[in-house]
Amino acid sequence: xMPPLVAIVxxxxxxxxxxxxxxxxxxxxxxxxxxxxLLLLPIVIIVGLIAGIQIFAAMGxxxxxxxxxxxxxxxxxxxxxxxxxxxx
Amino acid sequence: xxxxxxxxLEMLSQGKITADEAERLIAAVEKEPAGxxxxxxxxxxxxxxxxxxxxxxxxxxxxxxTKVNVRVPMQLLRAGVRLTSFIPPLxxxxxxxxxxxxxxxxxxxxxxxxxxxxLIEQLNDFTVDIDHEDAKVRVFCE
Numbered sequence: 001x002m003p004p005l006v007a008i009v010x011x012x013x014x015x016x017x018x019x020x021x022x023x024x025x026x027x028x029x030x031x032x033x034x035x036x037x038l039l040l041l042p043i044v045i046i047v048g049l050i051a052g053i054q055i056f057a058a059m060g061x062x063x064x065x066x067x068x069x070x071x072x073x074x075x076x077x078x079x080x081x082x083x084x085x086x087x088x
Numbered sequence: 089x090x091x092x093x094x095x096x097l098e099m100l101s102q103g104k105i106t107a108d109e110a111e112r113l114i115a116a117v118e119k120e121p122a123g124x125x126x127x128x129x130x131x132x133x134x135x136x137x138x139x140x141x142x143x144x145x146x147x148x149x150x151x152x153x154t155k156v157n158v159r160v161p162m163q164l165l166r167a168g169v170r171l172t173s174f175i176p177p178l179x180x181x182x183x184x185x186x187x188x189x190x191x192x193x194x195x196x197x198x199x200x201x202x203x204x205x206x207l208i209e210q211l212n213d214f215t216v217d218i219d220h221e222d223a224k225v226r227v228f229c230e
Contacts, residue, residue, distance in 0.1 A: 001163070051176065058174040065171060068164030071139075075158075079151035 003030060003066040004087035012082040026087070092117045137162050137211055137229045146223035162208060162229070170201050 007024040048055035074085045093114060100110040144156040175183070180196050187194050199207075216227040 053174055053176070058171075061167065061171045061174060064167035065164065068161055068167040070163070071159075071161040072164070073157075073159040075156070077155040077157075078148065078153075 001067040001070060003063070004070045004072070006088050008084075008086045008088060010082075010084040010086075014080040014082070137208060139230050140165055140211075141226075141228050141230055143226045144223060145225075166204060166208070169199055169204050169207070172196065172199050173201060 003026075005025065005027040007026050009020075009022040009024060011020040011022075012018075045055050047053075048058070069087050072085075072087045074083075076083045096105070096110050096113045096117070099105045100107065105113070138161065140160045140162060142156070142158040142160075144154070146154045146156075148154045175196070183196050184194070187196075211229040214227075214229060216225070218225040
C-alpha cells in the first residue's frame, strides 16, 4: 500500500450547474518532504535514543498512518455547493 | 419472527428509530448468516469492516441545510492504534488522568496492537446516533 498520491477535488455549483474537477498531486508534497526527512533523520535518531523510542518502528507506524489515508472521502453539501474530496 | 426483527419493530413503534433506519437494520439482520449471533459461535465474520463513517445532516443558521459525509478507511484506524504504542509512558499517564478528570474511565495502555482486531470486530455493532433539533449525526462502520 502507498500513501495517497492524488487528491481529487470536485466542486459543483448548483446555481449555474458548473463543475470544477481538480486533481492535486500530493505526490509532489511527499517528494518535497523527503529531503527534509533525510536531513532531520540524524537528529530524530539521537532524540529517539535519548527518549527511548524505537525510531524506525515509529517511522514505520507513521508511514502506515499516511498509507491509511488512501481512500479517504469527504463530501460537503452546503449553500448550493457540493464539494467532494477524495484521496487516492 | 426472529428476536432481532421483533426488537427492531418495537423500537420503530416506540419512535426510537425512523422507518428508514428500521428497514436498514432489518436488512442487516437478514444479511447476517444464520447462527452467527448464536451462543458458542466463534467463527469470524466474513464481512470485514472497511470504512469508518461520519454523516452529519444539519441546518446551519447562516448557510442553511448542510450535509457532511466523511468516510475514513479502517486502515487509518489500525495504523493510529499501532502508533499509540510509541507514546511515552509519562504521556500515557497524563492522557489517562486527563480523560479520568472528564469522567471517561479509559486506560490507553489497554489499546494494544494485539487487541486491535478484537476492537475492530466490536465496531461491527457500533453506531452513534445523535438526533438534535438542528443536526443529526451518525457515526458507524461499514
